[in-house]
Amino acid sequence: MDNSEISKERADEIFGALKRKCPSLECPVCKCKTFNLVASxxxxxxxxxxxxxxxxxxxxxxxxxxxxxxxxxxxxxxxxDTLFK
Ligand SMILES: [Zn+2]
Incomplete structure (x- = not known):
């Protein structure tokens, strides 16, 4: 497994931080509100x-x-670093 691969636990932390800091995140191009996290x-x-x-x-x-x-x-x-500050 590549060290930079994101575990399920880490992905949950990232989703949590994004939800806290960007509660109304949407695509700036098409305004879609659903995204896929790249696994690394x-x-x-x-x-x-x-x-x-x-x-x-x-x-x-x-x-x-x-x-x-x-x-x-x-x-x-x-x-x-900024996302988890
Ligand atoms: Zn889009």
């Missing part, structure tokens, strides 16, 4: 530039979760 955490890399403006392989980033709109597929990304 998403790592959002922060690009770093080295000498001569060369982009280095990202070693830093943010752990996020993604919710996909059931109707249109628009994807919402939530930063986990």
């Amino acid at each position: 955490e998403v790592f959002l890399p922060l690009p770093m530039r080295g000498e001569n403006n060369i982009i280095l392989a990202p070693s830093r980033g943010r752990k996020c979760v993604a919710q996909i709109c059931n109707n249109c597929g628009n994807t919402l990304i939530f930063d986990l």
Whole structure:
């Protein structure tokens, strides 16, 4: 099992936090109110530039979760540190 895979317990915590912080969450594109949680955490890399403006392989980033709109597929990304703050 991949470490970034979201367990049932973790998914419940995420749904709870989303409900508390975004009680009227809806897709900003089509206004649908149902989403599917992506089963793995998403790592959002922060690009770093080295000498001569060369982009280095990202070693830093943010752990996020993604919710996909059931109707249109628009994807919402939530930063986990902020969601559980
Ligand atoms: Zn939508």
